[in-house]
Amino acid sequence: MKFLIVDDEPQARKLLQTYMQELSQFQLVKLCANALEAYEALHVSQVDLLFLDVKMPIVSGTDFLRSLKSPPLVILTTAYPQYALEGFELNVVDYLLKPIALPRLLQALDKAQHWHQAVGPLPPAPAINHIFIKVDSKRVKILLSAIQLVEGLQNYVKIHLTDKVLVAGYSMKAMEELLPADQFLRVHRSFIVPTDSIIAVNGNLIETPYHNVPIGVSYREQVNQLTKIP
Template identity: 55%
Template sequence: MNCLIVDDEPQARKLLTTYVSSIPGCRIAGACRNAMEAYEALQTGKTDLLFLDIKMPVISGTDFLRSLKNPPLVIFTTAYDKYAMEGYELNVVDYLLKPVAMPRLLQAVDKAWERFKEKAFTVPPPPPDYTFVKQDNKLVKIMFHDIRFVEGMQNYIKIHLTDSVMIVSSTMKAFEKVLPPSQFIRVHRSYIAAVSYITAIRNSQVEMPGMELPIGISYKDDLFKSLGNE
């Protein structure tokens, strides 16, 4: 596990760094003096386990943890046991009192390993197979498999479905970000095609049932790469 240590006390930081680095499977990703340094470290590197002091200047450890959208596993370290309940409310792995004793640290790291393995083997939920678009002051659900192609019209787009056409206030660039890249390909500045509906490519045209779409010169290479014909 990549471990990040955050403590404003130099001696506590040094001791914890020494202890953690001696534990098999633990690698020190960094040692920070405050929450701002920790935030930067979390943005620039991979951290699996955060050793976080609670009582720090400017931003406390608990406030810092609350500010993180997707925090790593956390073990609180502090000289004050009055923060224990707050730590458990934040679903931290463990709570260590200073000065940290090696046997107690090993227990905490063992708990972290259990959670780390659980996270590693947790299957992420499948991505959604639909999106919602605004139509007549309401949101309408569109299944991706019903979209044949999308046509750009300045600040509007036409979504050509299997049985209808919807005009939506959006740009091609914005709507392209919503579509799963494994199912859709930009073939022209004004067209996005559903791969499953493409039947052939001929003479700079994408053939679909009852329809042909032009292939833009700047999109041709990416199209062939996506279809496995580089």
């Protein structure tokens, strides 16, 4: 079973990750610090199980769960027992109180596996076609098909679109994680390109209709794998 851990507390995420990495039948997809990160992960990857904290900033775990049309199996995690009834009204698998004890976690996982076997594996998640980027005080929707190039400049990025350029306070690593790996490739410490825009590899350059960009030494193997000739 593939799972997400969604919790705004780093120590809580780490503890649960430590427990779960000893269980070979479970595969971690991503550690998420908030509902927005979880939303993006659910639209990029197949997820069978969601460990979801209840009290998080901006969007609570229960509000996030209500927003999902077809949620995966959910185990709620929280330090507050008063949310248990609300959780079970949302048809969650189980409700774990922090700090989570390993025997209690194993009990919840046993329930989750039984539910998973009863309903079968979830269908693959639909391909994501957009992301939201924070620009100044707004969250701006960007169609992935409109992205021509992502350019890194110190502590921010320039996102080159078909009709404009957006500047946002993201690192290149953050952008690399946000963009679907099957649609975008980082080819240099300062450049990410859409894979379907690559026309040719010419020595140390990637040729695209928008702009030619250099290939970084540490990214050469990734480019070679994508463009290898059978």
